[in-house]
Amino acid sequence: MIQPAMASSTAGGRPQIGVLISGRGSNLQALIDAIARGELRARIAVVISNRSGAPGLVRAEAGGIETVVLDHRTFSSRDAFDRAIAMALLDRGVRLVCLAGFMRLVGTPLLDAFPNAILNIHPSLLPAFPGVDAQRQALEHGVQVTGATVHLVTSELDGGPIVLQAAVPVLPGDTVDTLEARVLVEEHRIYPEAIRIVLEGGWTIAARRFVSVAAS
Numbered sequence: 001m002i003q004p005a006m007a008s009s010t011a012g013g014r015p016q017i018g019v020l021i022s023g024r025g026s027n028l029q030a031l032i033d034a035i036a037r038g039e040l041r042a043r044i045a046v047v048i049s050n051r052s053g054a055p056g057l058v059r060a061e062a063g064g065i066e067t068v069v070l071d072h073r074t075f076s077s078r079d080a081f082d083r084a085i086a087m088a089l090l091d092r093g094v095r096l097v098c099l100a101g102f103m104r105l106v107g108t109p110l111l112d113a114f115p116n117a118i119l120n121i122h123p124s125l126l127p128a129f130p131g132v133d134a135q136r137q138a139l140e141h142g143v144q145v146t147g148a149t150v151h152l153v154t155s156e157l158d159g160g161p162i163v164l165q166a167a168v169p170v171l172p173g174d175t176v177d178t179l180e181a182r183v184l185v186e187e188h189r190i191y192p193e194a195i196r197i198v199l200e201g202g203w204t205i206a207a208r209r210f211v212s213v214a215a216s
């Protein structure tokens with residue numbers, strides 16, 4: 001039985017976060033930079049990747065952050081993989097888990113270890129265009145506005161309570177690449193901000209909505 005994360009996990013007074021990646025790691029870099037600029041009062045205790053070649057691991061190492069590779073293909077089951085991630089995070093006193101381009105579904109062992117304490121960033125205005133290739137989906141659907149969403153992770157794919165969103169116009173002549181680049185600018189802006197809001201506390205989930213306690 002994995003014990004859930006304690007809300008008191010801090011390092012030098014700074015709440016500890018863990019970042020899960022699978023690839024490029026530009027959102028990870030945005031978090032590293034926001035912490036360095038003093039805009040996000042947190043410490044990244046560990047970066048975990050399910051791919052050993054993920055370029056984001058190099059960014060973590062350059063930032064002096066511990067890295068762990070847990071290759072999902074080497075585990076006997078999805079639950080075993082999830083349990084290993086949960087243990088690695090809990091061992092390091094992580095209080096909030098931030099998915100940043102982590103291309104695996106989060107299962108029950110990890111969700112139970114971090115109740116309402118896993119965030120994800122998605123490149124669309126959810127609930128529109130969940131899943132992979134969100135920018136391509138937006139272009140193909142012909143929407144005029146898309147964007148980025150930070151949400152709490154639940155068992156529903158890209159379906160948890162929304163913490164923060166930013167809108168991005170789709171411009172005539174946009175390709176997947178140009179749209180992705182414009183959405184990424186907003187992702188890098190709102191992810192540190194959403195983490196700050198969640199770590200600050202004073203919120204609750206009411207009827208699947210993320211609301212500040214004062215306003216609930």
Ligand code: GRF
Nearest residue numbers: 024025026027101121122123
């Ligand atoms: C981002 O678009 C994020 O929203 C999505 O995966 C992409 C990861 O990019 N979940 P990066 O690895 O952070 O550069």
